[in-house]
Amino acid sequence: MRRAEPAVSPDLSLIPLWSGWLEREGIAIDAALDRILPPASLAPKRLHRALRYAVFPGGKRVRPAMAVLGYRSAGGRGKVAADLGAAIELIHTFSLIHDDLPCMDDDDFRRGRLSTHRKFGEAIAVLAGDALQVLAFEVMSTLPVSAELRLDVLHEITAAVGTFGVIGGQVDDLESEGKKISEALLRRMHARKTAALLRASLVSGAILNGVEAAHRAELARFGDEFGLLFQVVDDILNEVGPYAALGRRRGGDRAKGKATYPSILGAAKSRDRLRGLVQSSRRSIPARRRGVVTPDLYEGLVQTVVGRLPVDWSGPALA
Numbered sequence: 001m002r003r004a005e006p007a008v009s010p011d012l013s014l015i016p017l018w019s020g021w022l023e024r025e026g027i028a029i030d031a032a033l034d035r036i037l038p039p040a041s042l043a044p045k046r047l048h049r050a051l052r053y054a055v056f057p058g059g060k061r062v063r064p065a066m067a068v069l070g071y072r073s074a075g076g077r078g079k080v081a082a083d084l085g086a087a088i089e090l091i092h093t094f095s096l097i098h099d100d101l102p103c104m105d106d107d108d109f110r111r112g113r114l115s116t117h118r119k120f121g122e123a124i125a126v127l128a129g130d131a132l133q134v135l136a137f138e139v140m141s142t143l144p145v146s147a148e149l150r151l152d153v154l155h156e157i158t159a160a161v162g163t164f165g166v167i168g169g170q171v172d173d174l175e176s177e178g179k180k181i182s183e184a185l186l187r188r189m190h191a192r193k194t195a196a197l198l199r200a201s202l203v204s205g206a207i208l209n210g211v212e213a214a215h216r217a218e219l220a221r222f223g224d225e226f227g228l229l230f231q232v233v234d235d236i237l238n239e240v241g242p243y244a245a246l247g248r249r250r251g252g253d254r255a256k257g258k259a260t261y262p263s264i265l266g267a268a269k270s271r272d273r274l275r276g277l278v279q280s281s282r283r284s285i286p287a288r289r290r291g292v293v294t295p296d297l298y299e300g301l302v303q304t305v306v307g308r309l310p311v312d313w314s315g316p317a318l319a
């Protein structure tokens with residue numbers, strides 16, 4: 001893509017706030033993942049090794065962090081959200097394992113190493129995805145909160161993963177390959193395949209501590225805008241990102257004829273939409289400080305995600 005934008009320094013000042021917070025909360029999230037996943041020494045060993053391979057060391061852990069963020073912002077002080085976050089990360093990992101399969105995106109690499117099916121074979125990769133998803137629901141169905149809150153969490157997450165969420169969005173994605181789809185369909189696809197689970201992560205965390213309706217709606221609004229922003233950044237990164245940010249070679253989406261913001265709208269409009277989504281995400285940040293959760297923490301999350309882009313993209317977007 002053309003690099004036409006004049007140099008503007010991105011405002012990345014709050015990234016350390018997010019990364020410090022994630023580092024602190026991430027310890028409990030990774031401990032929960034380790035406790036929940038079966039040991040690789042237990043049969044079927046190959047499957048259990050594949051589960052752990054896909055989950056550790058893992059990626060950015062954005063969804064579990066957002067679940068804990070939602071919980072804390074609803075006044076939660078305990079550790080229960082780490083288990084919910086871990087369950088959501090298992091669902092996310094299932095979606096990535098399947099996303100990389102030859103019948104889907106056919107990607108040999110993820111996070112800088114072989115994708116799960118390239119390492120363990122397709123059959124184990126399919127079953128590993130299945131196993132992660134049911135394990136996630138087992139964990140969520142036994143969260144130590146009231147049955148009412150547990151059901152609310154389960155409903156929030158199933159809706160985000162189902163045919164109007166991740167899975168439906170993945171179908172839109174596959175059916176759009178090689179087509180010049182409308183911007184409205186592109187946005188719907190992103191809302192389903194990516195934003196739905198990010199939003200549900202934040203909202204379900206808050207549900208765990210019995211969030212009130214007004215704050216729940218506020219969190220859902222931020223989750224929607226931020227979720228779209230997240231996938232637009234992913235689309236742009238796929239074309240211009242350095243290997244370190246991508247964990248695989250750039251250009252894969254273009255080679256497969258994927259419908260993405262750059263391929264459907266071109267560079268100039270993608271820049272415009274990126275900037276627009278940064279603004280709408282910022283506008284939807286809950287304004288009031290709630291316990292440890294400040295508006296700056298959300299801004300740190302936005303900067304962290306957009307800051308993954310090269311400066312000629314992140315600069316104008318975050319300025």
Ligand code: IPE
Nearest residue numbers: 058059060061062194231234
């Ligand atoms: C990648 O998600 C797939 C998308 C929905 C864009 P992430 O960018 O959160 O992947 P990891 O978990 O950090 O690797």
Ligand code: IPE
Nearest residue numbers: 095096099105166193194234
């Ligand atoms: C993945 O979208 C969305 C999922 C629900 C897994 P992509 O196919 O764009 O994500 P990456 O770039 O492979 O991580």
Ligand code: MG
Nearest residue numbers: 099104105173
């Ligand atoms: Mg895909």
Ligand code: MG
Nearest residue numbers: 099100105107
């Ligand atoms: Mg993919």
